[in-house]
Amino acid sequence: MSTTVLAVEGLTVYRDTYAAVQDVSFALEAGTDTAIVGPNGAGKSTLIQAILGVLPRRSGDVFLMGHALSPRGVLPGKVRQQIAYLPQNFLFDRRIPITVNELVALGWDTLGPQIPWANRQPRRLAVSRALAEVDALHLGPQPISRLSGGEMKRALLAYCLVRPRRLLILDEAPAGLDALGESEFYQLLYQLKQDQGWAILQISHDLDMVRKHCDRVLCLNRNLRCQGTPDYALAPDNLVAVYGSEFVRYRHQH
Incomplete structure (x- = not known):
């Protein structure tokens, strides 16, 4: 029996006086990969941000794992922990002295900062297991400043894996990868969907x-x-x- 992870009902979101998303309804089941497609300015990122509670909605409802998203974008902590989000661009100051292990460990949020990293055994095991899942265990000690684009995407997927998740949301996550890196990313994503039972919602062009x-x-x-x-x-x-007829004619000619 399928399990509904996300349900969106009659969602309308305004940006200033403009209805960027209007009366949108759909549902996501566990173990499925759903893409949002459309032209630039179609409201794709707005829809994602409203589902995450970043943008307020004018009307409609969002249910995550059966729990209603409040008008202020609030969810119970146990529900919020089951959602992972990968943005289009992960911007950071490459001078920050943080390793891949420490980046992935940020997804493990139950231990206080007083405990030294070396003594956080459950957390260290979870980080190692997550990196192994994405074939990146060897990257653990490396500073993030040395990572290639593909390696960073794997580290971020490990961040998503360090705790059990049910919904993964991606906003053009493969952006910046070459053709081979993008192919490897999607192969890995497909395997993780199969292994983890994730529902995936992703924006793609x-x-x-x-x-x-x-x-x-x-x-x-x-x-x-x-x-x-x-x-x-x-x-x-x-x-x-x-998209309009010109877009389809262009694709057909090429």
């Missing part, structure tokens, strides 16, 4: 990737123009509805 890896697609341009399997949602008529 790569329709070929969406066809290959995702289970469902939400076609968004302020409101949901269509949703369904990749074969259905990315059919030419539906792409015209969300």
Whole structure:
């Protein structure tokens, strides 16, 4: 039996006086990968931020693991811990002296800062296990300033794994990777979805990737123009509805 991890009902979000997202409804089941596609300015990031409680909603409801997101974006701590978010760009000052082990350990939030790192046995074991899951155990002692783009993405996925999660939200997370790095990232993501039973909600502009890896697609341009399997949602008529005829003609010619 499938389990609903996220349900969005009639969600409308304003930016100033503009309805950036209007009357959007959909649900995510455990163990599925859902992509949000649409043109620039379609409200994709706004939708994600409203689901995370970063942006207030004008109307509608968001339910995460069966718990309603409050109007102020508040969830019970036990629910919030089951959600992981990877942004498009992870910006940091490369002069900060932090290792990959310490970065991943930030996802383990039950121990106080008074306990020395070397004595935090459960935390150290969780960090090692998470890094091993993404084939990055060897990166643990390295400072994050030395990581390549692909290595940083693996470290951030390990951060998501250091505690059990049920929902992973990505805002164009492979941005900045070359073709090989992007392919490896999605292969790893697919394997983790299978192993961990994650529900994944991701923004993507790569329709070929969406066809290959995702289970469902939400076609968004302020409101949901269509949703369904990749074969259905990315059919030419539906792409015209969300992107316009010029976009579809361009893709066909190339």
